[in-house]
Amino acid sequence: MSGPATHQPDGRPRGRGLGLPFPGETGPTNSIVDVAGVEVGAVTLVRGDGRLAVGRGPVRTGVTAILPRGRAGFATPVFAGLHSLNGNGEMTGSHWILESGRCEGPVTITNTHSVGRAHAASVRWLVGQAGPGVTDPDWNLPVAAETYDGYLNDINGFHVTEDDVVAAIDGASAGFPPLGNRGGGTGMICYQFKGGNGSASRLVGAGGRRWTLAAFVQANFGRRELFAPLGVPAGRLLEVPLPGPLPGPLPGSGAPAGGAEGSIIVVVATDAPLLPHQCARVARRVSLGLARTGSIASNGSGDIFLAFSTANAEALSAPEDEPGRLDYLPDAALDPLFEATVQATEEAILEALLAADTMTGIDGRTVHALPHGALVDVMRRFGRI
16 A cells, blocks of 8 residues: 555655665654644756856756745744754754744755855745734844755856745645755765655654654765665665765865765654753754664764744744743653654655665766665565565
């Protein structure tokens, strides 16, 4: 039996459709939109082939937008927390989240050299929505995050425009999210296979009720020999060509030989009522999900994680001169959410790899997709299928 949790809309199998025994119970789509209210949009930019001509291409990039309460609820913040496992990257608005425990406006993810435009465009979009009782047009500090796609993309051509970012936000929906080579994940590389966007969700019980928690990743990290999904050393056994090295000295930030270090941005959403410090605790558990796939959080990697809760909308939209009343889970009840975070992160990274297609970018550089059949064969050898 197939559905969104096991197969993509085009019919291609996801991890569970291949028989990979990921632990935990998923939501209906096994993705971040299983958290009620969350919407995701993307703009993908793919054009040109051949030699790099800065400013002309080839272009292999894009932008992804996540709206924690959807477009209808954009003016109400969410409680949020952060964790930086390795800080060779950028996430704007992070200091305000650390200070206030709130995330306001859309969350965008793009390439390293377009993060400024993503931030500016998010502000522009928010100003355009302003009105009495809606939002303050004079002060906005949204989240924009990045990973590096310069191995395949003309990153110094600055091809992601503010209009592209606005289109991604305006196009956000609660439909099946853009996985693989789409949006901000278009030009990304993971474990030296083609990487990109991935997502997974979990249904868990905590505090006497059922909740949904989900992860969305832009995966652009890892050395092939470290890749170990579900504890299997698949990266050492899969005979898939590695991307070639970049010519000349390697830049420090996420521009490794053939994507061998890179970065990952992870956004965790839940409808469980969490306070800001609890969201930060959830974000820290993302690190364990990365480790399960083989990550060592290398020196050149920007591994930055955001977790937010869509609960307490009424309290967060209440007048500022009145006491607020909150629902929250006690800290002692959080273990199921911690476990769900680790599981969903691990599976989301695999989903990014399984959804990606082989891509050729600048100067004819090719990064091969993770082959489904060969992966299944390796997993079967180790008793995982």
